[in-house]
Amino acid sequence: xxxxxxxxxxxxxxxxxxxxxxxxxxxxxxxxxxxxxxxxxxxxxxxxxxxxxxxxxxxxxxxxxxxxxxxxxxxxxxxxxxxxxxxxxxxxxxxxxxxxxxxxxxxxxxxxxxxxxxxxxxxxxxxxxxxxxxxxxxxxxxxxxxxxxxxxxxxxxxxxxxxxxxxxxxxx
Amino acid sequence: xxxxxxxxxxxxxxxxxxxxxxxxxxxxxxxxxxxxxxxxxxxxxxxxxxxxxxxxxxxxxxxxxxxxxxxxxxxxxxxxxxxxxxxxxxxxxxxxxxxxxxxxxxxxxxxxxxxxxxxxxxxxxxxxxxxxxxxxxxxxxxxxxxxxxxxxxxxxxxxxxxxxxxxxxxxxxxxxxxxxxxxxxxxxxxxxxxxxxxxxxxxxxxxxxxxxxxxxxxxxxxxxxxxxxxxxxxxxxxxxxxxxxxxxxxxxxxxxxxxxxxxxxxxxxxxxxxxxxxxxxxxxxxxxxxxxxxxxxxxxxxxxxxxxxxxxxxxxxxxxxxxxxxxxxxxxxxxxxxxxxxxxxxxxxxxxxxxxxxxxxxxxxxxxxxxxxxxxxxxxxxxxxxxxxxxxxxxxxxxxxxxxxxxxxxxxxxxxxxxxxxxxxxxxxxxxxxxxxxxxxxxxxxxxxxxxxxxxxxxxxxxx
Numbered sequence: 001x002x003x004x005x006x007x008x009x010x011x012x013x014x015x016x017x018x019x020x021x022x023x024x025x026x027x028x029x030x031x032x033x034x035x036x037x038x039x040x041x042x043x044x045x046x047x048x049x050x051x052x053x054x055x056x057x058x059x060x061x062x063x064x065x066x067x068x069x070x071x072x073x074x075x076x077x078x079x080x081x082x083x084x085x086x087x088x089x090x091x092x093x094x095x096x097x098x099x100x101x102x103x104x105x106x107x108x109x110x111x112x113x114x115x116x117x118x119x120x121x122x123x124x125x126x127x128x129x130x131x132x133x134x135x136x137x138x139x140x141x142x143x144x145x146x147x148x149x150x151x152x153x154x155x156x157x158x159x160x161x162x163x164x165x166x167x168x169x170x171x172x
Numbered sequence: 173x174x175x176x177x178x179x180x181x182x183x184x185x186x187x188x189x190x191x192x193x194x195x196x197x198x199x200x201x202x203x204x205x206x207x208x209x210x211x212x213x214x215x216x217x218x219x220x221x222x223x224x225x226x227x228x229x230x231x232x233x234x235x236x237x238x239x240x241x242x243x244x245x246x247x248x249x250x251x252x253x254x255x256x257x258x259x260x261x262x263x264x265x266x267x268x269x270x271x272x273x274x275x276x277x278x279x280x281x282x283x284x285x286x287x288x289x290x291x292x293x294x295x296x297x298x299x300x301x302x303x304x305x306x307x308x309x310x311x312x313x314x315x316x317x318x319x320x321x322x323x324x325x326x327x328x329x330x331x332x333x334x335x336x337x338x339x340x341x342x343x344x345x346x347x348x349x350x351x352x353x354x355x356x357x358x359x360x361x362x363x364x365x366x367x368x369x370x371x372x373x374x375x376x377x378x379x380x381x382x383x384x385x386x387x388x389x390x391x392x393x394x395x396x397x398x399x400x401x402x403x404x405x406x407x408x409x410x411x412x413x414x415x416x417x418x419x420x421x422x423x424x425x426x427x428x429x430x431x432x433x434x435x436x437x438x439x440x441x442x443x444x445x446x447x448x449x450x451x452x453x454x455x456x457x458x459x460x461x462x463x464x465x466x467x468x469x470x471x472x473x474x475x476x477x478x479x480x481x482x483x484x485x486x487x488x489x490x491x492x493x494x495x496x497x498x499x500x501x502x503x504x505x506x507x508x509x510x511x512x513x514x515x516x517x518x519x520x521x522x523x524x525x526x527x528x529x530x531x532x533x534x535x536x537x538x539x540x541x542x543x544x545x546x547x548x549x550x551x552x553x554x555x556x557x558x559x560x561x562x563x564x565x566x567x568x569x570x571x572x573x574x575x576x577x578x579x580x581x582x583x584x585x586x587x588x589x590x591x592x593x594x595x596x597x598x599x600x601x602x603x604x605x606x607x608x609x610x611x612x613x614x615x616x617x618x619x620x621x622x623x624x625x626x627x628x629x630x631x632x633x634x635x636x
Contacts, residue, residue, distance in 0.1 A: 013621075014175075033385040036191065036360065037617040043389045051386075051393050057401075075316060075325040084327055101334040101412055105341045108405050112345045112398055116352060119394045120379065123387045125355065129380030136363035138383055139356070141191035141617075 003150040005031055006157065007134060008165035010143040013039045019163035020045045023147055026159060031146040034138040053122075057115035064110025068103045134171070146171065175621035179632055183625035184278055187461045190626075191617050194462075198357070198613040199364055201457045206606055209456070217598035224592010227585045228303055236306050240582040245568045249586040250300045252560040253593060256441070257297035258339065258413055259434075259556060262406055263442025264290025265346055268353075269402035272395065277623055278470050280615045281462045284357075285453060286446045287350040288608070292600040293445070294343045296593040301335070303589070331415040338412040342405055349398045352391070355381040357609035410438040417563065424504030424567030433485035440478035440526070441556035443471050447549035451542055453605060462611055465540050472539035475552065479530040482559075486527060503570035505562040514579060515566045522562050525555025 010016040017039060023030060030046050073092050076082075081089040089095050120126055138144050145165075149156045153170075160168050189197075206214075231238055241248055264286040271279035302311050314336045316326050326333050358378035365371040381387070414434035417425040447468065454463040486506055493501035494508065503509035510519045529551050533539040565580050604610070621627045 034383045035385070035388065036195075036383060037356070037614040038388040038392050040618070043385055046385055048385060048389060051390050053390055053393050054397050057397050071316065072328045076328050080325055082327075084329055087329055095329070098329040101331075101408065101415075102328060102337050104404070104408055105334075105337040108345065108401050109341045112401050113348065115394060115397060116348045119352070119390050123384075123390055125379040125381060125387075127376055127379060131359065131362065131375065131378065131380045131382050132384075133359075133363070133382040139360040139363040139381075140195045 003148045004153050005146050005148045005171035006153070006160065007169050007171050008145045008147065008160045009135065009137070009167040010145065010164060011141065011166050012164075013037075013143065015164040016143045016145070017042055017045060019160070019165065020145065022159065022163045023145070028147050028149060028156065028159075031148050033146070034133045034135070034144040036139050036141060036143070039143075053115060053119060056118055057111045060114035061107045061111035063114075064107040065103055067110070068099070068106035071106075072099045072102065142166075175627065176631070177622040177628070179628060181623070182464075182466045183628050184281060184464065184466060184623040185462060185616065185620055186464055186625045188626045189461060189620065189624055191620065194611075194613050194617055194620065195360055195364065197459065197461065198609050198611050199361055201605060201610065202361060202607060203364075203370075210602065210606065214599065214602045217595045217602060220591050220595025221599050222592075222595075223588050224590075224595055227588035227592060228299075231303055231585060231589070232308055236304065238583060238585045240580055240586055242578060242580065244571060244576050244578045245565060245580045247304075247564050247568065248580050249561075249582050249590060250304045252557065252564050253590050254297050254300035255413055255560045256557050257293045257300075257593065257597075259410065259438035259441045259560075260445045260553075261290040261293040261297065261342075261346075261442065262410060262435075262438035263446050264288070264293075265342075265349075265402050265406040266439055266442065267446070268349065269399040269406065272399040273403060276470075277619050278467055280612055280619060281459075281464070281467050282446065282450055282471075283615075284350075284353065284608075284612045285450060285604075285610050287346060287353075288601065288604050288610075289445060289449060290346050290442075291343065291350060292597050292604075293442075294339065294346070295600070296597055298339060298343065299593060331412060331419050334412045335416060338409045342409045345398070345402060345405060349395075349402060352394060352398070353612055353615075354609065355379055356383060356391070356614040357612065359383065360613060361609060407435055410435045422567055423500050423570070423572070424506075424563065427489065429485055429488060433482065436478045436481035436485070437556060437559060440475060440482055441552060443475045443478070444549040444552035444556070447471055447475075447545055448553065449601065451546045451549070453610065457605060457610060459611065462616065465542075468542065468545050469536075469540050472533050472545055472548075475530060475548070476533040476539070479526060479533075479552070483527045486523070500572075503566075505566040509570065510562070510566050513566075513570075515562070515569065518558055518562050518566060521558040522555060525551045526559060529555075 008019075010019060013035070016033075016035070020030060020033065020042060024045065024047060033042065033046060035042070076089050076095060077092050083089070087095070087098070133139065133144070134146075135142065135144055147156060147160070157168055185194075239248070239250070264283075267279050267286040268283040271283075302308055305311055314326060314333065355378055358374050359381035362371060362374035362378050365374055411431040411434065414430035418427055418430040420426060450463050451468065454460050489504070489506040493504050493506060501507060503513065505519070505522075510516070513519075530548060532544070533548065538544045569579060570577055
């Protein structure tokens, strides 16, 4: 059974939001929504799961912290201990307070950069990547919903018209 | 979805704007042609920049003996400029990160330009410690690399090294925060572009942003987490800069209130620079509907608050220095010795510019006046430069040994490098203003219905 994808264009975010709710209520599968700005509540209405990127950021931060502890311990305590300005480097614990700023900086460095790299990879954003929004107006003031159905295309189109879609076409 | 916002809150977007109007207005400076004024400003900035480059090359060729530094005053204009530029940078992060955490919607009209200012200012700041090294080709010694000196590592106990880590983390994190926010706006410009060359450039810059639902969800989460990371980061940066001074035993520098006082001072000077830039930009780029009187007034309120913190710090330093009765503190930069000594003019420049004149912002008439706000912002920029000059030069000029007391006079090389960085800063900012979306239009569209004048009026008419 082949399924058809319908692209519906909306010109208002509130209409879009209620339309997505209606479509979900009618048990249609929403393939994708393209919007020019973040529409609050839309990801919940479309049934999107929460993103786990913040958890990843925490893990990256822990990696950064561990790395900075290892690095400073190796360089200043183990490999080449020195007495600088009367502050000898006998043990990590004694020297640790002076290491706090760099521990913090590297935690932030790892958490921020690796999270952003993860975001770019997961959302497929990088230089020379071709844009994939089907209609250029979706970065300006229009909103596009892609809905798929495997049986009654007409019923879907009627519903879309009823909930306020401005344009409807079948995805090639 | 309810877009209700208390009618007593003034609109943040003036005029009868629709989503499409926002795109058009933000794209206008990019799509239009530069006018004569832009070219004049750009030429002046470029000449200043080139003279700075000349002075830097001369310094590297001859050594830092060409500066006015002497035996006693071994840090002067260079470190003054370094701290001044880093401080200016702080406002951008404060606006985009701290105000995001506090859900302040007015940040959206100004965050893009403020962050651009941050990045360009930190570029200038980074130049000074590097050229002050003298042998700049050895600058990589500050990195913890196994090197030819036989695994001699950097000193992690030193605030100067903390600075290396703090500034580079700050610059790079600000840069990705700024760039990630730019993606949807570059995509908007890309989809509007008619000229093939523009289309190509903005396609490249937008990283193929398509505005999918999942992308937006991640985008918002990433922005929030980055704001959460950048907030303590920005506080740490100027804290560490202040420790360059506070951990030493120079009279006037050895002070425990330096970290919070420096952070407040940084925000104070940074907001002043944002005012300077945006009051001009809103006119030149026709953005009066988006950078309104409300934005200017809110920034003035932040200036008044941070200026107050700085003033309290001055009074505390002055009082405690006097009250200690120790001759050690008789000539620190905030003391009777400084106010009446040979550097009296620098002392009083600081007090006048940072303490006295900003008090006028208590009056609503003055803090909502564009001309006065612009004037104040220039005064504060000058005053905050003097603050760092006073801390560094006045304190160093009066050390423990009266026999080595001395004065500092800059050479033309010092002056040219400083002017050069101002030129470089404006070259970058002017180019930015012509090629980048200077307002975070995607974010702004999400508040149009709650904070736009048109929608507020509609709700008012319906007696909602």
